[in-house]
Amino acid sequence: MTRLVIVDDDPMVRTGLRLILGGEPDLDIVGEAEDGRRAMTVIRDLRPDVVLMDIRMPNQDGLTTTELLLAQPDPPRILVLTTFDADDMVLRALQLGAGGFLLKDTPPPKMIEAVRAVARGEPVLSPSVTLQVIAAATDGREPRHPEARRELDRLTEREREVAIEVARGSSNAEIAERLYMSVATVKANITRIFSKLETDNRVHVAMKVRDAGLL
Structure with a gap:
């Protein structure tokens, strides 16, 4: 059983992810948080295997939270969820060690498989995000x-x-x-x-x- 925590400031997104992932017999959503600061406490207490992490959040953004989590012993795997097309924060999250990136409008079957893949230790990148990260990294050269x-x-x-x-x-x-x-x-x-x-x-x-x- 893979234990999940959802971190997103939008309650509708959290509800949607619960509906998509919560019915899978091998996925257990054990908690959620509305910002990075709250996420640190929830993740410390619940010890999930995978965290679905939004990047843009109030109080403490997903980048800072990812960096703090991955600096700890035995951290969870981080799957970054993004709604934007291109952003240098996505590249930064990769450099910090995030295990994958998905657009929030990824079809449910692919999102479910992505969570399972990240839990197995396999990096996951939405195709469009991959191309955007390449573009950001190459900076037009x-x-x-x-x-x-x-x-x-x-x-x-x-x-x-x-x-x-x-x-x-x-x-x-x-x-x-x-x-x-x-x-x-x-x-x-x-x-x-x-x-x-x-x-x-x-x-x-x-x-x-x-x-x-x-x-």
């Missing part, structure tokens, strides 16, 4: 085709296919379905991709794919 292509030449053809799917924001399960492989094989490919590209971050992989002109 031109793609570095030759250098990026040399880096991607280290990959096998199969690893390159997986890297492109990562850049599109696909989850491990989605990659497995599209490329006709098991989830375990996808994970093994991603591990090799990280090693060859000298990174441990899916967005960094996506940036290299973008720079190579493969998106």
Whole structure:
């Protein structure tokens, strides 16, 4: 059973998330909070496995709360929920160690699977959020085709296919379905991709794919 806490200043959003996630037999919503300060107390007392974290909140925003939580021993996994199209705070949350990003209008089945994936330790990024984070990180610079292509030449053809799917924001399960492989094989490919590209971050992989002109 995965224990969840919802942190969002909008009571309608919290209600909606409860309706989406609360009926799943393996997901248990144990608490909620309307801002970051309250979230710190709720999370300390309830010890959830995953926190669904809004970024823009009064009193203490989601970035500060994420940073404080991840600095603690044995922290929960953080799934950031966002309603905006592009924001440097999303990139900052990634740098702090958030486990994933989802738009709040993500279809319920995909949101449920995203929560399960983050609970398993798999990073999750909405495709549109992935592209926005890449845009923010590259800050308008031109793609570095030759250098990026040399880096991607280290990959096998199969690893390159997986890297492109990562850049599109696909989850491990989605990659497995599209490329006709098991989830375990996808994970093994991603591990090799990280090693060859000298990174441990899916967005960094996506940036290299973008720079190579493969998106």
